[in-house]
Amino acid sequence: MKNLITLLKPRILSVKNTKDSLGKFCFLTFFGLLLWAGIFAISLKVLSYFKSIEQLGDMLAFKLLSMILITLFSLMLFSSIITALSKLFLSRDLSLLSSMPVSSYKIYFTRWIESTIDSAWMVIIYTLPVFISYGIIFKTGPMFYISSCLSIIFLTSIASSISAILVLLAVNAIPANRLKNIFIFLGISLFMVLFIALRILRPERLVDPEVFATTLVYIKSLRTPASPFLPSTWTFDCMQLFLTGSNIEGLFHLALSFSCAGSLVFLSLLLADAIYFKGLSKADTANLRFIRYKEFNSRLFGFLDRPIRAIVIKEIKTFFRDQTQWSQIFLLGALILIYIYNFSVLPLDKAPIKTVYLQNILSFLNIGLASFVLTAISARFAYPSVSIEREAFWLIKSSPVSKKAFLWIKFTIYFIPLLILTEVLIISTNILLNVSTFMMVLSIVTILFIVPGVVSMGIGLGAAYPDFKAENPVQTVTSFGGFLFMVLCAVFIGAVIILESGPVYNIFMADFYNRPLTTYDWLWTTGSFLVAMIISILAIILPMRFGIKRLSNILT
Amino acid sequence: MIELKNLSRKYGDFTAVENLNLFVPRGEIFGFIGPNGAGKTTTIKMMGGIISPTSGSIHICDINMEEKPEKAKMKIGFIPDRPYLYEKLTGMEFLKFINDLYSVDGNSFYKNAEEKLAMFSLSDWAGELIESYSHGMKQRLIFAAALLHNPELIIVDEPLVGLDPEGIKMVKDLFINLAKQGVSIFMSTHTLKIAEDVCHRVGIINKGNLIAVGTIDELKQKTNTEKADLEEAFLTITR
Numbered sequence: 001m002k003n004l005i006t007l008l009k010p011r012i013l014s015v016k017n018t019k020d021s022l023g024k025f026c027f028l029t030f031f032g033l034l035l036w037a038g039i040f041a042i043s044l045k046v047l048s049y050f051k052s053i054e055q056l057g058d059m060l061a062f063k064l065l066s067m068i069l070i071t072l073f074s075l076m077l078f079s080s081i082i083t084a085l086s087k088l089f090l091s092r093d094l095s096l097l098s099s100m101p102v103s104s105y106k107i108y109f110t111r112w113i114e115s116t117i118d119s120a121w122m123v124i125i126y127t128l129p130v131f132i133s134y135g136i137i138f139k140t141g142p143m144f145y146i147s148s149c150l151s152i153i154f155l156t157s158i159a160s161s162i163s164a165i166l167v168l169l170a171v172n173a174i175p176a177n178r179l180k181n182i183f184i185f186l187g188i189s190l191f192m193v194l195f196i197a198l199r200i201l202r203p204e205r206l207v208d209p210e211v212f213a214t215t216l217v218y219i220k221s222l223r224t225p226a227s228p229f230l231p232s233t234w235t236f237d238c239m240q241l242f243l244t245g246s247n248i249e250g251l252f253h254l255a256l257s258f259s260c261a262g263s264l265v266f267l268s269l270l271l272a273d274a275i276y277f278k279g280l281s282k283a284d285t286a287n288l289r290f291i292r293y294k295e296f297n298s299r300l301f302g303f304l305d306r307p308i309r310a311i312v313i314k315e316i317k318t319f320f321r322d323q324t325q326w327s328q329i330f331l332l333g334a335l336i337l338i339y340i341y342n343f344s345v346l347p348l349d350k351a352p353i354k355t356v357y358l359q360n361i362l363s364f365l366n367i368g369l370a371s372f373v374l375t376a377i378s379a380r381f382a383y384p385s386v387s388i389e390r391e392a393f394w395l396i397k398s399s400p401v402s403k404k405a406f407l408w409i410k411f412t413i414y415f416i417p418l419l420i421l422t423e424v425l426i427i428s429t430n431i432l433l434n435v436s437t438f439m440m441v442l443s444i445v446t447i448l449f450i451v452p453g454v455v456s457m458g459i460g461l462g463a464a465y466p467d468f469k470a471e472n473p474v475q476t477v478t479s480f481g482g483f484l485f486m487v488l489c490a491v492f493i494g495a496v497i498i499l500e501s502g503p504v505y506n507i508f509m510a511d512f513y514n515r516p517l518t519t520y521d522w523l524w525t526t527g528s529f530l531v532a533m534i535i536s537i538l539a540i541i542l543p544m545r546f547g548i549k550r551l552s553n554i555l556t
Numbered sequence: 557m558i559e560l561k562n563l564s565r566k567y568g569d570f571t572a573v574e575n576l577n578l579f580v581p582r583g584e585i586f587g588f589i590g591p592n593g594a595g596k597t598t599t600i601k602m603m604g605g606i607i608s609p610t611s612g613s614i615h616i617c618d619i620n621m622e623e624k625p626e627k628a629k630m631k632i633g634f635i636p637d638r639p640y641l642y643e644k645l646t647g648m649e650f651l652k653f654i655n656d657l658y659s660v661d662g663n664s665f666y667k668n669a670e671e672k673l674a675m676f677s678l679s680d681w682a683g684e685l686i687e688s689y690s691h692g693m694k695q696r697l698i699f700a701a702a703l704l705h706n707p708e709l710i711i712v713d714e715p716l717v718g719l720d721p722e723g724i725k726m727v728k729d730l731f732i733n734l735a736k737q738g739v740s741i742f743m744s745t746h747t748l749k750i751a752e753d754v755c756h757r758v759g760i761i762n763k764g765n766l767i768a769v770g771t772i773d774e775l776k777q778k779t780n781t782e783k784a785d786l787e788e789a790f791l792t793i794t795r
Contacts, residue, residue, distance in 0.1 A: 101626040
């Protein structure tokens with residue numbers, strides 16, 4: 001036990017010794033609380049609405065709870081696979097710990113605790129308001145809250161243990177010099193699970209009772225329980241029973257979760273005692289080449305100055321040779337497919353609003369949605385692109401390439417593929433929505449202005465708040481700078497959409513009713529689009545300037 | 557003190573260390589030299605219990621590393637070439653962490669730690685975060701940590717990287733004094749002058765094979781370079 005506490009101490013002390021400024025702390029706390037309160041308010045509103053529907057209300061609320069728990073479990077499962085892999089096998093302090101007189105299963109166990117907390121804390125904090133809302137709406141006693149907390153802890157522990165066991169086995173099965181390739185396996189697995197989870201949930205059916213032959217079938221579908229072998233089902237049963245006052249029965253399901261969690265932790269410890277060190281030992285190898293890379297045709301960039309060409313080629317080579325990036329690309333592909341799929345199944349013809357009107361409203365909102373997808377992708381790829389230089393950044397600092405050129409190269413490298421991606425996204429969904437030519441052109445042009453702004457904020461703020469010592473530079477997006485990036489992107493996209501919404505509505509309605517635009521309409525339209533354009537240009541210039549200035553002042 | 561028997565380590569098809577047999581007695585300073593990629597660090601990592609050998613055995617003070625790794629590691633002070641340190645811990649906190657891991661008496665910790673910090677001229681930096689240390693200071697801290705539990709054997713990979721001349725002299729003197737007290741030192745180095753100055757015996761590894769072992773004079777004799785230095789002998793052997 002003493003050893004376990006000692007092994008956890010560096011992490012605890014590191015957190016204690018990290019002193020963030022008060023401003024940063026307030027900023028993060030404010031937005032964290034805002035988001036929490038937002039989820040709480042929406043949950044209360046939705047559940048109150050459900051509760052007001054006689055007979056069906058409770059069923060809908062419970063179906064929603066079941067869906068939330070399945071999603072929560074899937075998220076925790078895969079978030080913990082990635083965290084467990086890096087905590088158990090890729091952390092830089094493992095060599096130090098391995099040379100210490102401590103049993104490998106103890107190192108494993110402390111790493112497992114860290115991994116569990118790291119992968120689950122945010123998910124748990126932001127699902128808490130939903131569970132609290134259930135407690136309030138169903139007017140339960142304190143037992144519901146206590147049992148919910150316990151069952152979520154057990155669910156987290158189950159997800160984390162399953163992930164750790166999978167990782168332990170995978171690392172021992174796959175040659176260690178190909179360790180990183182596991183990420184590819186994880187990426188594909190995640191894609192499959194997301195897809196399967198989506199199909200299991202079939203959320204679109206629940207809002208469309210017409211697809212069911214009778215009301216009875218619809219109600220039966222709402223009542224269909226999830227698989228009894230899923231840990232999330234035990235958590236759901238436990239919560240549902242406590243919500244409806246069947247506390248004793250609820251305790252049984254709580255005990256079921258507890259026994260599974262306990263057994264899995266014990267099993268993983270036994271497994272770790274047997275194979276963790278072997279896996280660690282295998283991981284300690286030079287990364288032999290998995291694929292023989294072809295010589296890169298550098299003549300493609302022959303028109304660039306030599307130092308700039310060198311950076312461009314290095315960027316492209318390192319990006320594609322880093323196999324951890326590949327899984328992210330798989331994941332990205334999965335998300336885009338799901339995004340487009342969602343548009344293909346929209347039941348527009350059954351909506352009470354006129355289809356043409358609805359199609360164009362959706363198309364306009366889609367600009368915002370696609371921009372948020374762009375922000376998420378930029379957060380993953382563009383924002384950490386400076387931190388990813390890690391300790392090798394001294395090479396850039398000592399090279400005859402200015403910080404300005406360096407950052408603009410980074411910008412160009414990420415801007416081109418992201419622009420293509422977002423335009424493909426917006427055009428394909430617009431085709432599925434069958435929108436008017438005006439909306440199509442507007443979407444394409446707006447995206448053309450939004451993409452460089454978002455990429456610039458990613459590169460600029462990533463350069464302003466780099467972390468060259470981060471164990472995993474990709475995770476730098478969870479830092480203050482990353483958060484600032486996301487908030488500013490939301491403000492920027494929101495501003496452009498709001499500025500365009502008024503004139504677009506006017507133009508669309510004029511076209512719809514076949515009437516000409518007034519002078520006032522023209523002025524308003526020109527003014528709004530001009531301001532949106534100026535904001536977009538500023539969003540390109542200012543973050544890059546800020547990044548260049550801050551990066552020049554940072555000593556690594 | 558250290559006994560390596562038929563020690564081999566493979567990475568896929570590549571053999572990093574092949575059939576290594578070696579004995580280092582108590583109180584000996586053994587220098588392990590070889591060209592880049594010869595298998596020095598792999599051998600050291602196996603001896604430190606960081607990686608397991610593909611075949612063969614390692615005995616530290618008669619304790620089999622594979623059978624009783626924790627007990628064997630208690631005898632070792634391990635100093636890697638590129639040490640990882642927790643940047644957000646202070647020097648003193650790091651030493652306390654190491655002290656607890658080796659289960660060294662907690663009552664005498666502060667006295668012991670202050671003594672070691674003073675030995676490596678780090679007393680003034682004990683309360684500072686490690687992230688503010690220079691490379692050489694980090695290296696000194698690693699030395700202080702490795703000596704905290706009074707090991708019977710010190711395994712050190714490239715001991716002098718990042719140290720200033722004063723630090724180099726300090727480490728050389730330290731090794732000589734420790735050896736006099738019966739501590740064995742196994743060090744890999746590229747600095748042949750240091751090996752020549754402090755090592756009782758030297759082993760030369762090349763392409764995973766131990767190709768020569770002996771005192772400096774024996775190696776010179778073997779290569780007919782008596783009048784030259786270790787560098788000449790080394791180059792003759794490894795060519």
